[in-house]
Amino acid sequence: MTELSLHRGISVHRIGAMILRYWYLLMSSWPRLLELLYWPALQVITWGFLQLYIAENANFFARAGGTLIGAVILWDILFRGQLGFSISFLEEMWARNIGNLMMSPVKPIEFLLSLMVMSLIRLAIGIIPMTLLALVLFHFNVYALGLPLIAFFCNLIFTSWSVGIFVSGLVLRNGLGAESIVWTLMFAILPLACVYYPVSVLPAWLQYVAWALPPTYAFEGMRALLIEHAFRTDLMLEALAINAVLLVASFGAFLALLRSARRHGSLLSSGE
Amino acid sequence: MTENDKASSRPTVADRISPAAIAVDHLVKVYKQTRAVDDISFSLARGSITGLLGGNGAGKTTTIAMIMGLVLPTSGRVQVLGHRMPEDSAAVLGRMNFESPYVDMPMRLTVRQNLTVFGKLYAVKNLADRIAELAEDLDLGDFIDRANGKLSAGQKTRVALAKALINQPELLLLDEPTASLDPDTADWVRAHLERYRRNKNATILLASHNMLEVERLCDRVIIMKRGRIEDDDAPEAIMARYNRTTLEEVFLDVARGRVNGAKEAAR
Numbered sequence: 038m039t040e041l042s043l044h045r046g047i048s049v050h051r052i053g054a055m056i057l058r059y060w061y062l063l064m065s066s067w068p069r070l071l072e073l074l075y076w077p078a079l080q081v082i083t084w085g086f087l088q089l090y091i092a093e094n095a096n097f098f099a100r101a102g103g104t105l106i107g108a109v110i111l112w113d114i115l116f117r118g119q120l121g122f123s124i125s126f127l128e129e130m131w132a133r134n135i136g137n138l139m140m141s142p143v144k145p146i147e148f149l150l151s152l153m154v155m156s157l158i159r160l161a162i163g164i165i166p167m168t169l170l171a172l173v174l175f176h177f178n179v180y181a182l183g184l185p186l187i188a189f190f191c192n193l194i195f196t197s198w199s200v201g202i203f204v205s206g207l208v209l210r211n212g213l214g215a216e217s218i219v220w221t222l223m224f225a226i227l228p229l230a231c232v233y234y235p236v237s238v239l240p241a242w243l244q245y246v247a248w249a250l251p252p253t254y255a256f257e258g259m260r261a262l263l264i265e266h267a268f269r270t271d272l273m274l275e276a277l278a279i280n281a282v283l284l285v286a287s288f289g290a291f292l293a294l295l296r297s298a299r300r301h302g303s304l305l306s307s308g309e
Numbered sequence: 310m311t312e313n314d315k316a317s318s319r320p321t322v323a324d325r326i327s328p329a330a331i332a333v334d335h336l337v338k339v340y341k342q343t344r345a346v347d348d349i350s351f352s353l354a355r356g357s358i359t360g361l362l363g364g365n366g367a368g369k370t371t372t373i374a375m376i377m378g379l380v381l382p383t384s385g386r387v388q389v390l391g392h393r394m395p396e397d398s399a400a401v402l403g404r405m406n407f408e409s410p411y412v413d414m415p416m417r418l419t420v421r422q423n424l425t426v427f428g429k430l431y432a433v434k435n436l437a438d439r440i441a442e443l444a445e446d447l448d449l450g451d452f453i454d455r456a457n458g459k460l461s462a463g464q465k466t467r468v469a470l471a472k473a474l475i476n477q478p479e480l481l482l483l484d485e486p487t488a489s490l491d492p493d494t495a496d497w498v499r500a501h502l503e504r505y506r507r508n509k510n511a512t513i514l515l516a517s518h519n520m521l522e523v524e525r526l527c528d529r530v531i532i533m534k535r536g537r538i539e540d541d542d543a544p545e546a547i548m549a550r551y552n553r554t555t556l557e558e559v560f561l562d563v564a565r566g567r568v569n570g571a572k573e574a575a576r
Contacts, residue, residue, distance in 0.1 A: 051429070051430055054427075054430045055426075055430075061417075061419075062417055066417060132415045135412075137414070137472070138430075140379060140406075142403040142431060143430050296381070299379065299380055302371070305411045
């Protein structure tokens with residue numbers, strides 16, 4: 038397959054050049070930086086007060102302190118991870134720069150790797166202050182989760198990249214008319230990944246769908262840790278296996294959509 | 310720089326076998342019901358400047374996009390610097406570059422930042438020196454630290470040209486390089502392109518609606534109409550064949566379907 042042959046000899050220099058390009062952009066625009074901080078802070082404050090209120094009025098939540106605010110933080114890792122990936126990609130479409138990149142020696146895999154690094158950077162800018170706010174305002178220390186937090190984080194970020202890669206391919210193929218998918222697709226996962234409630238709440242047939250999504254394992258794992266004080270390694274390993282399949286599938290879909298974009302001339306007309 | 314890149318920067322067996330910078334063979338591109346490019350073949354000698362002429366929708370941009378690998382042909386073959394496109398594009402993308410009105414440089418980045426990013430993507434050695442050299446050659450000094458979005462149309466065109474020349478390409482593809490430029494700046498850009506071709510023995514393929522520009526720069530002209538090649542020769546030979554004194558008159562003959570009459574009159 039010709040597209041695959043374009044991925045041999047990955048260059049760290051080219052990945053670094055792409056990261057530099059996004060870093061210059063981020064540093065040149067304070068509204069972009071503010072946006073990274075604003076929504077996560079708003080989320081944690083809103084849900085933190087809700088958690089306080091519920092904990093005062095319900096025994097279960099009094100025992101399971103932090104499940105709501107923990108869910109909000111993990112959900113933001115998932116959602117902001119995907120947005121961090123996709124917005125860097127959209128910047129190329131908005132700037133009409135995608136043709137320059139596709140004509141340069143940068144390979145699709147290098148482009149995607151640079152977007153992954155940027156999603157981590159953007160996530161760190163938004164999430165670290167959010168976790169500090171949770172600590173100061175609500176005495177919830179997400180870092181006290183310890184090593185399991187790394188397992189939750191890895192599984193959530195891998196899923197966010199899979200979604201990011203897939204929707205970027207859709208935008209590449211269909212132009213900015215498909216941009217709304219970037220902002221909304223992750224919300225289709227929200228009810229099924231059981232962010233705020235256990236999987237057992239869902240009807241039996243829907244539970245199969247929920248268990249097909251790696252984030253479900255992270256949220257169930259977080260609840261098990263906070264409520265039962267047990268780290269479910271089995272859940273994390275299963276999530277990791279599904280994530281591996283999703284990442285390969287999303288990369289394959291991206292290449293297929295890129296090829297389709299080349300066939301239809303979409304790379305020259307990346308507007309609506 | 311990876312081993313592959315190092316290998317691709319050296320002349321390859323394919324380079325030695327194929328003397329042509331570009332070889333297009335029975336190229337066809339069909340979009341749904343439209344034949345944008347309809348069975349065209351040509352090859353460009355290394356070190357030549359060729360003008361690709363034609364009205365809107367003639368197939369010039371699609372042809373150039375297929376040569377660059379941005380658009381896949383429906384059928385036919387494209388070879389660039391001896392390598393098949395897009396299958397073997399990794400071997401040649403670092404040795405070519407382009408400028409087109411269909412793409413922009415990132416607006417919020419300064420000129421220097423843009424050139425730095427593209428220079429790194431093209432693995433340009435001594436990048437700071439190269440940027441300084443381009444800034445002097447293309448007179449970018451006054452605005453090199455200004456955001457690209459805050460430049461005038463003429464300044465943006467010079468920056469786009471600087472990006473196209475950052476890797477000192479052996480093959481330069483230009484789509485309307487002087488569109489929206491005032492006559493003085495346009496003339497200045499043409500002089501720079503001529504100098505670049507002469508100094509580097511580079512091959513340039515130029516799509517343009519500016520006939521004077523093509524007459525001045527090109528040693529060969531390919532005229533396209535409705536996706537097909539209508540004529541292909543040196544500008545003087547084409548003008549003589551149509552019994553015209555300017556390429557603009559030839560262009561109008563072709564565009565208005567007066568081709569046969571003009572050719573017969575010339576005979």
